[in-house]
Amino acid sequence: MKLVIGNRSYSSWSLRGWLTARQSGLAFETQVIPLFGENWEETKRAIPELAPAAGRVPVLWDGDGVVWDSLAILEYLADKVGRDRYWPKADAARGMARALVAEMHAGFGALRGELPFNLRIAPMVKPLSAAARADVDRILTLWAQARARFGQGGPFLFGTFGAADIFYAPVVVRLRQYGVPVPGFAAAYMDAIWEHEWLVAWRAAAAQEPWAIPQFDALAQA
Numbered sequence: 001m002k003l004v005i006g007n008r009s010y011s012s013w014s015l016r017g018w019l020t021a022r023q024s025g026l027a028f029e030t031q032v033i034p035l036f037g038e039n040w041e042e043t044k045r046a047i048p049e050l051a052p053a054a055g056r057v058p059v060l061w062d063g064d065g066v067v068w069d070s071l072a073i074l075e076y077l078a079d080k081v082g083r084d085r086y087w088p089k090a091d092a093a094r095g096m097a098r099a100l101v102a103e104m105h106a107g108f109g110a111l112r113g114e115l116p117f118n119l120r121i122a123p124m125v126k127p128l129s130a131a132a133r134a135d136v137d138r139i140l141t142l143w144a145q146a147r148a149r150f151g152q153g154g155p156f157l158f159g160t161f162g163a164a165d166i167f168y169a170p171v172v173v174r175l176r177q178y179g180v181p182v183p184g185f186a187a188a189y190m191d192a193i194w195e196h197e198w199l200v201a202w203r204a205a206a207a208q209e210p211w212a213i214p215q216f217d218a219l220a221q222a
Contacts, residue, residue: 008206012170017058125179
């Protein structure tokens with residue numbers, strides 16, 4: 001298999017796809033495509049690996065088969081290796097985990113817009129609008145409910161690392177990078193994600209990438 005991703009420093013969707021692939025336990029190659037370079041609209045159309053996804057990342061190639069969108073990739077790999085690798089076994093926990101993932105996949109636009117994913121900038125404190133604050137409060141509520149109801153088996157949302165943690169890992173990066181204050185239970189969860197060996201590896205690889213997207217850096221620091 002081959003997973004096509006964008007710059008690790010900027011692409012939260014790529015992080016989700018990569019964590020999903022790692023969680024599968026299957027061997028895969030990673031191809032990094034620098035996003036938003038010179039003549040990007042023309043360049044992306046000339047990259048065959050991106051064609052099925054209209055230039056978006058991540059894209060998973062499995063032989064001649066191709067899947068794009070991070071949630072679709074997760075579901076595809078779960079079908080290959082077994083759904084228990086990603087989702088809790090108990091019905092109630094699994095249902096809640098699916099709801100958390102779906103809400104993250106489709107929502108929290110204010111948070112995404114005001115706190116763009118960026119591992120190149122130094123940590124900073126950034127004020128939040130009322131809409132972004134509401135997104136943060138909602139996320140903290142979801143985390144609290146998951147941890148209280150189903151988190152007894154480990155430090156992650158449903159105890160062991162799974163789909164919900166994969167989808168909220170970029171949120172952890174955002175909250176840390178922009179100094180958003182969180183209660184103690186959330187700080188402990190964020191530490192568990194931040195120190196997970198796969199996120200450590202992702203951050204190390206991001207630090208080695210030479211590509212910058214100046215307009216993204218300016219937006220992050222605005």
